[in-house]
Amino acid sequence: MLRIKNVESGYGRLKVLKKVTMHIGAGEIVTIIGANGAGKTSLLRTVSGLIRARSGEILFDMKEIGKLPPEKIVFLGCSLVPEGRQVFAPMTVKENILLGAYPQYRRKRGDQVRDDLERVYGLFPRLRERERQLAGTLSGGEQQMLAIARALMARPKLIMMDEPSMGLAPLVIKDIFTIVTKLRGEGNTVLLVEQNAKAALGIADRGYVLETGRIIMEGTAEDLLSNREVQRAYLGRDLDAEGTM
Amino acid sequence: MYWEPDKECMDREELEQLQLERLQSTLNRVYAHVPFYRKKFDALGILPEEIGSLSDLSRLPFTTKEDVRGNYPYGLFAVPLREVVRIHASSGSAEASSVVGYTRNDITMWSKLVARILVAGGVTKDDVVQVSFRYGLFTGGFGLHYGAERLGASVIPASSGNTARQIQIMKDFKTTALVSTPSYAMLVADTIREMGIPVSALSLKYGLFGGEPWSEKMRQEIQDALGIVATDNYGLSEVIGPGVSGECLERNGLHINEDHFLVEVIDPKTLQPVPPGRTGELVVTTLTKEAFPMIRYRTRDLTSLYTGNCPCGRTGRRMSRLVGRTDEMLIIRGMKVSPSKIESLLFEIEGMEPNYRIVIDRKGALDEVTVLVEAAGEPPFGQERRHVGSAVETIRKRLTHELGVTVDVKLVEKKVLETADGKPIRVLDNRKM
Numbered sequence: 001m002l003r004i005k006n007v008e009s010g011y012g013r014l015k016v017l018k019k020v021t022m023h024i025g026a027g028e029i030v031t032i033i034g035a036n037g038a039g040k041t042s043l044l045r046t047v048s049g050l051i052r053a054r055s056g057e058i059l060f061d062m063k064e065i066g067k068l069p070p071e072k073i074v075f076l077g078c079s080l081v082p083e084g085r086q087v088f089a090p091m092t093v094k095e096n097i098l099l100g101a102y103p104q105y106r107r108k109r110g111d112q113v114r115d116d117l118e119r120v121y122g123l124f125p126r127l128r129e130r131e132r133q134l135a136g137t138l139s140g141g142e143q144q145m146l147a148i149a150r151a152l153m154a155r156p157k158l159i160m161m162d163e164p165s166m167g168l169a170p171l172v173i174k175d176i177f178t179i180v181t182k183l184r185g186e187g188n189t190v191l192l193v194e195q196n197a198k199a200a201l202g203i204a205d206r207g208y209v210l211e212t213g214r215i216i217m218e219g220t221a222e223d224l225l226s227n228r229e230v231q232r233a234y235l236g237r238d239l240d241a242e243g244t245m
Numbered sequence: 246m247y248w249e250p251d252k253e254c255m256d257r258e259e260l261e262q263l264q265l266e267r268l269q270s271t272l273n274r275v276y277a278h279v280p281f282y283r284k285k286f287d288a289l290g291i292l293p294e295e296i297g298s299l300s301d302l303s304r305l306p307f308t309t310k311e312d313v314r315g316n317y318p319y320g321l322f323a324v325p326l327r328e329v330v331r332i333h334a335s336s337g338s339a340e341a342s343s344v345v346g347y348t349r350n351d352i353t354m355w356s357k358l359v360a361r362i363l364v365a366g367g368v369t370k371d372d373v374v375q376v377s378f379r380y381g382l383f384t385g386g387f388g389l390h391y392g393a394e395r396l397g398a399s400v401i402p403a404s405s406g407n408t409a410r411q412i413q414i415m416k417d418f419k420t421t422a423l424v425s426t427p428s429y430a431m432l433v434a435d436t437i438r439e440m441g442i443p444v445s446a447l448s449l450k451y452g453l454f455g456g457e458p459w460s461e462k463m464r465q466e467i468q469d470a471l472g473i474v475a476t477d478n479y480g481l482s483e484v485i486g487p488g489v490s491g492e493c494l495e496r497n498g499l500h501i502n503e504d505h506f507l508v509e510v511i512d513p514k515t516l517q518p519v520p521p522g523r524t525g526e527l528v529v530t531t532l533t534k535e536a537f538p539m540i541r542y543r544t545r546d547l548t549s550l551y552t553g554n555c556p557c558g559r560t561g562r563r564m565s566r567l568v569g570r571t572d573e574m575l576i577i578r579g580m581k582v583s584p585s586k587i588e589s590l591l592f593e594i595e596g597m598e599p600n601y602r603i604v605i606d607r608k609g610a611l612d613e614v615t616v617l618v619e620a621a622g623e624p625p626f627g628q629e630r631r632h633v634g635s636a637v638e639t640i641r642k643r644l645t646h647e648l649g650v651t652v653d654v655k656l657v658e659k660k661v662l663e664t665a666d667g668k669p670i671r672v673l674d675n676r677k678m
Contacts, residue, residue, distance in 0.1 A: 003262055006297040018294040021266045023259075208266075214273045214294065218266050219533070223350050227535065228328040 001026045001158055001189050002047070002078070007056035007066075009046045016042040018213040019056070024158065024191055029184050031192040031200040031221070033234050034210035040193040041083055043210070044160050047191075048080040049073045060158070075103045079156035083163045085147040089136030093127055096135050096146055100153030113153070120149040123179065141172035148179065159183065160191040165199060177203050197234035201225050209234070246369070248361040248396070252504050253559045260560065263504055265299055267532035272296055272305075275538050278323040281316055282540060302507065302530065303518065307541045310343065313483055318344040324536050334382040335482045343483050345384075346536040352391065354533055355485055358502050359392020362491030365500060365559070366476040367451040368422045370397030375415060377425035377433075378456065379405045379593065384486025385456055389424045392488065398422070405429060405593060408436045419448040426593060427459035427467060427475075428647050434470035444472045453478055455487055457589050458546075458567040464496075477566050483542055484529045490564055498551045498563030505533045508564065509541070510550050513571045521550045526571050527564065545571040575672065577605060577612045580650050584672050587616060590647055594640055600662050607676040615653045616644065619662050 002024040010016040016039045024030045034040050045051045047058055049070040058066040065073050074080075079100075087096050097120060101113045121128040124145045130138065135146060144164055151159055161180070165173040173196065180190055181203050194200035201207055201221040209217040209230060217224065224230050247253045255263070272293035275282040285306045286292070296302065313321060322329065329346040347355065368374060374393040380386035386404060393400045401418055403411050405425065412433060414420065423430060430452055437444070449471050455478040467475050478491035479499050489506055490499035501508055510525040511518055519525040527544045531537075547570060551563040575582045584603055591601055600619035605612055618640065620633075633656065641654040662670075 005262070005265065019269060019297055021262070021269050023262050023266070208270075211273075215266065215270045216273045216277070217270050218263075219350075223353075226350055226353075228348065229324065 001028075001061060002191070003057070003059040004047070005057040005059075007043075007046060007053045007058060009042060009051055009053045011042075011051070015054075016213050017046065020210075020213070020215055022208050022215060022218070024189055026157075026189055027184065027187065028206065029180065029190045029192060029204045031194055031197075031204040031207040032210055033194060033197040033200060033207055033224075033230070035233070036195070037212075038210040039213040040210055041162055042213075044080060044162050044191070044193055047073075047078065047160065050080075071102075074154050074156070077155065077157035079151040079154045079159055081147045081151045081159065081161040081164060083166065085140075085143040087135040087138075087143050087146050087150070089134065091135055092132050093135055093138070093146060094131040097127070097131075097149050097153055100150035103154045116153050116155065120152050123152070123182070124149055139172075140168050141175065144168065144172075144176055145179070148176075152183075156188070158189045158191060160193070162193050163195060164192070165194060165196045173199060197230070198225075198236075246364050246367075247559070248364040249357065253361060253500070253561060255504065255560055257560060260503060261299060264507055264532060267504075268299065268302065268507060268530065269293065269296060271530075271532055271534075271538050272540070274323055275540060279321055279538070281312070281321055299507065302509070302541065305541055307516070307528065307543050308539060309543050310483070310545070313343040317342070319346070321539075322346050322536055323538050324348060329536050331387075333384045333387070333482055333486065335384075342382075345482050348535040351485075351535050351537075354505065355388060355488055356391040356395035358485070358488035358505060359388055360396040361502060362478045362488060363389075363392055363396050363398070363422075363453060365491050365493040365557070366422075366453045366478065367474055367494055368393070368396065368398060368453070372398045372421045372451070373401065373419055373448075374398045374422045374424060375401040375403050375411070375418070375420040377403045377405050377411060377423060377429055383592075384480070384482040385426075388480070388486035388488060389453075393424070408432055409440065412437055412440065412442065415449065416442065416446055421448050422451040422453065423449055423471070423473070424453045426456040426589075427454040427463055427477075428457065428590065428643075429593070430454055430467045430471065430475070431463065431646075432643070434467060438470070444470070447471070449473045452476070453491070455479055455491075456593075457586065458569060461566075479546075479564070479567065481544055481546070484531060484539055484544070485534065489529065490561075492566075493555065493557040493559060495555055495557050497555065498565055500555065500557075500559045500561040500563055503561045505531065507532055508550070508562070510548065510564075511543075513543075513545075519549075521552045524549045524565075524568055547571060575603070575605065575674070577614055577650050580648070582614075582648050582650060586648065587644065588671075590644055591616075591618065591640070594643060600659070602662055602670055602673055604673045605676055612676065613653070614650060615655055616640075617655050617657045617662060619659055620656045 004022050006019045008017050032040050046053050049068055053066045060078050104113050164176050177199055192200050201224055204221045206220050207224045208215050276293045328348050330349050331347040333345050335343040376389050378385035390400055452473045452475040464475050476492040480487035480489040490501040492499050507530040509528040511528055513526040524547055527546045527548050529542050531539045547568045548564045570585050602617045604615045637654050637656055644652040
């Protein structure tokens, strides 16, 4: 579905990503784990077209998207749920959700938008209850659901999520991750960027470890979870204190 | 039958994407964690991030057996020792050996790759697999053992030696698959004949042989004598052990596990790649190893790459069965004899690589070969002496049988093989040509 080859990008003179090569197959949940500043968000922003790749290939559905503007990329079916939710606080929940249907309006499929709204309300009943409430008054978890709901309105084939668990309580994180699994169950493909490596690897099929802009490991979620370096650096396990495993 | 169909029959383009991803992450890891590689890359002015395609691999330096030995024991490990759960070593006495390590993930991955090869060779979970590779530092025994267990077969860790007992086990335990070196399979076949056991008394169906080059003629003999389908498989401890490649039942080349190993075939003299179909030295880069990644390892094994698809459906490229080694061949009475073959046979018989020297003399028109083997400990007396005598006789018989040239074997004291600079002299050719 998504195939990235030798992508380099950054901000100004700062090169953040160094020859990143990775792929996501249709129907997979793939996670990218890494420390703060490793380049995880930059990678998602590059794929979304928010920052331009300096070199390399980004193929989405076998189509090169590296030079397309962000809205074209969304139009092709690749949506981003940005870090920190980025909901429009002074607007209602429903208005926020409908904003995500922009590509559908462009296709003049107003009736379809109603069906899609029903579908996301089915997925997030809480949002239906609060559809008239201002987004700014929602809890963190609800805002995250809203951000996901908004992205789903574009009918994406690939949903990219940037740190969906950030700042949320453990129980809420569990809800969010259950939703991610559910989305895959409905045939979506998910690229999940997380600092909460344990939770992410818990639901992912495969993962990549990004370190200072380079991929240093690729493997099944199971392999990464049992890799000692990953355990020490990203799963917060103090192996020396544990003695024998 | 496949073990991991999504990997073994992967679309070529997808495979190459995966190989590039894994190559880049392996390079990033070795550059960060193995000073040996970092120094070599730095000396050539290459950063891992300059490798943007599989063909860029040729810009990287080779790694040789001498490099591995020079970093004895742990110099090439990419993880701290506490992450290593297994250590093997290739032949060679102490400092002359290659020491390799495996993390828990490496062991899992290795087992899966060996399971693939077993399945390709006809083995299923319902088989009784007798592993007659030597267990110990050598990777063969444990490698096949873990793979067969992973597959779910019933594994008999018979190890090598005591052939009569092995045959008894084979008969009584109803072994259906034999795993060993091809020369051991020949020995088993001979011994069965000597013991007067009809092949019909055995339940053998498949034989998976590796560890040394063997001919099609030898395959035919083994297949006929044991009533089995014999397949070849390949691996070496510096790369992982068994599990690099193996034949399927079509027996037309060894399928390489290309999602884990990147292979090249080069001309050993010019070091340039040779086109598919042409024989050259196999060079292997590991793509997923954690503890002991290997970049462009020169295996010294001669093979060629096949093009075209195999009817079995596996998409991994195939390599030909080994046609020999890059080291010098000795021509004795017109027969080609490889010193490394003698070395591996001694290793197999003795269980460890003994100190030895091959001495060739010419008496009149005839070449005479004597293998001097260092005796362990004090010279034996009495009863013990007779025992040693029979061991020497076993080695003599075996070498003569395998090499097709009469070989004399002499047990010598340690100091006889000592040299001034401590470097062993393996071949002493006294012939005046």
